Amino acid sequence: MTDRPATPPLRAVRMAANCPICGKPDATGYRPFCSKRCADIDLGRWLKEGYRVPTDEGPGEDEPGSGRGPTGQGS
Numbered sequence: 001m002t003d004r005p006a007t008p009p010l011r012a013v014r015m016a017a018n019c020p021i022c023g024k025p026d027a028t029g030y031r032p033f034c035s036k037r038c039a040d041i042d043l044g045r046w047l048k049e050g051y052r053v054p055t056d057e058g059p060g061e062d063e064p065g066s067g068r069g070p071t072g073q074g075s
């Protein structure tokens with residue numbers, strides 16, 4: 001009874017991690033990506049976000065000089 005097909009059942013295939021970039025099956029050496037290209041793309045995204053250094057200072061909402069609002073309470 002060894003007439004089984006060489007192909008393993010789907011279940012046997014370890015949950016293949018697909019490339020998060022293009023969705024293709026990952027490749028050995030570039031996991032979890034399918035190729036160096038996709039790995040680079042992901043790395044690029046990573047670096048991009050890293051460049052965005054959060055600053056303590058806000059975008060400048062507090063403008064000096066504007067003591068009171070335009071619609072002050074006039075008596």
Ligand SMILES: [Zn+2]
Binds near residue numbers: 034
């Ligand atoms: Zn890919």
